[in-house]
Amino acid sequence: xxxxxxxxGPQTRVIARLAEGIPDERLGDGTPCPDYAVRHxxxxxxxxxxxxxxxxxxxxxATTDTSPTLATLPDIGADWRAELPKALDGLAEAWRDPxxxxxxxxxxxxxxxxxxxxxxxxxxxxxxxxxxxxxTGQPYAPDPAxxxxxxxxxxxxxQDPTRGGGIFGPVVPVAEDAPLLDRAVGLxxxxxxxxx
Numbered sequence: 001x002x003x004x005x006x007x008x009g010p011q012t013r014v015i016a017r018l019a020e021g022i023p024d025e026r027l028g029d030g031t032p033c034p035d036y037a038v039r040h041x042x043x044x045x046x047x048x049x050x051x052x053x054x055x056x057x058x059x060x061x062a063t064t065d066t067s068p069t070l071a072t073l074p075d076i077g078a079d080w081r082a083e084l085p086k087a088l089d090g091l092a093e094a095w096r097d098p099x100x101x102x103x104x105x106x107x108x109x110x111x112x113x114x115x116x117x118x119x120x121x122x123x124x125x126x127x128x129x130x131x132x133x134x135x136t137g138q139p140y141a142p143d144p145a146x147x148x149x150x151x152x153x154x155x156x157x158x159q160d161p162t163r164g165g166g167i168f169g170p171v172v173p174v175a176e177d178a179p180l181l182d183r184a185v186g187l188x189x190x191x192x193x194x195x196x
Contacts, residue, residue, distance in 0.1 A: 015129050
């Protein structure tokens with residue numbers, strides 16, 4: 001892989017371990033994502049894993065055309081504990097192909113360069129990993145490469161005048177010397193001190 005690429009595997013494994021540690025009785029708990037319980041957040045991660053796997057493969061269609069803002073509230077099925085790790089592994093494997101990072105693709109109904117789609121996917125996995133860990137009280141150490149990509153992506157988004165600030169909500173101010181994860185979480189519109 002070139003200097004501009006990274007392996008999704010370490011971050012997808014972190015997410016899979018977090019999901020494995022969530023007991024069924026916590027699936028209805030609220031999360032930092034408004035209107036999303038843990039089960040909806042897991043459903044979202046499952047769906048985005050499939051969508052960004054297909055975006056990497058340039059296999060454009062229903063999975064890559066659906067806007068997350070127009071979709072119904074995501075949810076999990078009975079087999080989610082088997083489906084989610086499989087989808088995460090598929091995402092990581094698809095992005096190991098150097099062709100995934102080149103040319104144009106589509107995700108969430110938006111056409112974008114492959115490398116940008118990878119940054120969006122990394123951001124989704126890092127921030128939603130934090131969401132899941134925070135609400136379920138699990139330790140969270142995201143993959144450093146994915147965290148840096150997420151932070152850089154979110155920082156660039158705050159400097160885009162067409163967005164009016166953060167991607168997911170107003171930026172939450174965080175000290176410049178705070179850990180990189182806290183700064184990324186703040187850029188995502190979340191309070192790093194959020195508690196269930």
